[in-house]
Amino acid sequence: MGLTSQSSGLSLLKDKFNISKKSEEQIVIALAGNPNTGKSTLFNYLTGLNQHTGNWPGKTVANAQGSFKYKDKEYLLVDLPGTYSILANSVEEQVARDFICFGHPQITIVIADATCLERNLNLVLQIMEITDNVILCLNLMDEANRKGIKVQTHKLEKDLGIPVIPMVARDGVGVHILKDTIEKIVEGEIQPNPYKIQYDNNIESLVREITEHLPEYIREKLNARWIALRLIDGDSSILKSMREFLLINESMETEQSGNMSRDDF
Numbered sequence: 001m002g003l004t005s006q007s008s009g010l011s012l013l014k015d016k017f018n019i020s021k022k023s024e025e026q027i028v029i030a031l032a033g034n035p036n037t038g039k040s041t042l043f044n045y046l047t048g049l050n051q052h053t054g055n056w057p058g059k060t061v062a063n064a065q066g067s068f069k070y071k072d073k074e075y076l077l078v079d080l081p082g083t084y085s086i087l088a089n090s091v092e093e094q095v096a097r098d099f100i101c102f103g104h105p106q107i108t109i110v111i112a113d114a115t116c117l118e119r120n121l122n123l124v125l126q127i128m129e130i131t132d133n134v135i136l137c138l139n140l141m142d143e144a145n146r147k148g149i150k151v152q153t154h155k156l157e158k159d160l161g162i163p164v165i166p167m168v169a170r171d172g173v174g175v176h177i178l179k180d181t182i183e184k185i186v187e188g189e190i191q192p193n194p195y196k197i198q199y200d201n202n203i204e205s206l207v208r209e210i211t212e213h214l215p216e217y218i219r220e221k222l223n224a225r226w227i228a229l230r231l232i233d234g235d236s237s238i239l240k241s242m243r244e245f246l247l248i249n250e251s252m253e254t255e256q257s258g259n260m261s262r263d264d265f
């Protein structure tokens with residue numbers, strides 16, 4: 001039973017991330033991106049809300065969440081803090097990383113500034129290492145056009161292996177295509193296949209070694225390759241997050257988790 005399964009998923013969302021689903025059927029979507037790329041603008045456009053988003057002060061998380069409906073499906077949109085990376089160098093980065101990794105949103109939208117794509121793609125590649133269901137929105141296309149910047153959207157889509165949607169969120173341009181793409185991913189009509197970075201042989205063999213030693217419980221529930229990469233990078237915060245995740249999960253899934261406990265880390 002995966003974490004997206006309703007029994008554990010709901011409590012994990014509530015206990016760790018303070019996210020309340022209105023119903024079990026609601027599909028959770030994370031909205032990530034660099035600061036100032038139009039996340040709030042898109043969030044407000046989709047949800048009809050009018051709030052300043054990205055308010056995640058440390059451990060007392062007051063997140064922004066809103067819902068929308070499209071073709072009879074209910075979606076819960078979670079706005080993540082604006083970050084340039086999710087390598088957990090700051091509280092914001094850790095919050096964004098933990099939600100994408102442990103909160104298991106069914107889809108993660110990354111909203112990028114089309115006028116400085118190179119910098120924005122860093123975060124996109126990092127998120128693609130954690131999860132497959134990623135959509136890239138190229139926002140501020142009006143600004144890009146004004147500056148004479150042309151983006152080869154289809155080539156980018158092919159190279160990244162995920163849907164890429166040009167957007168002017170301020171005017172709602174591209175939002176319908178986004179909703180349609182979300183729906184097609186949920187229905188399985190679109191299956192993103194993100195490009196995965198291959199590291200040099202030393203790192204790849206370490207990744208294999210670490211993944212083999214990760215407990216089966218973790219391998220089933222989380223992206224073992226990504227966890228191994230973070231451990232190789234010396235990121236001790238991932239251990240803390242995994243412990244927390246196990247603690248919550250243990251209390252909810254005592255029977256399913258069997259003998260496995262956080263003390264195994």
Ligand SMILES: Nc1nc2c(ncn2[C@@H]2O[C@H](COP(=O)(O)OP(=O)(O)OP(=O)(O)O)[C@@H](O)[C@H]2O)c(=O)[nH]1
Pocket residue numbers: 033034035036037038039040041042053054081082139140141142143167168169170171
């Ligand atoms: N020209 C243009 N401006 C936009 C577009 N989308 C958003 N903006 C503007 O860009 C600015 C930043 O938008 P926000 O939605 O606040 O960006 P954000 O990503 O939530 O920013 P942080 O929360 O600070 O990370 C605002 O002034 C928006 O009006 C767009 O498509 N075109």
Ligand SMILES: [Mg+2]
Pocket residue numbers: 039040041052053054
């Ligand atoms: Mg914002």
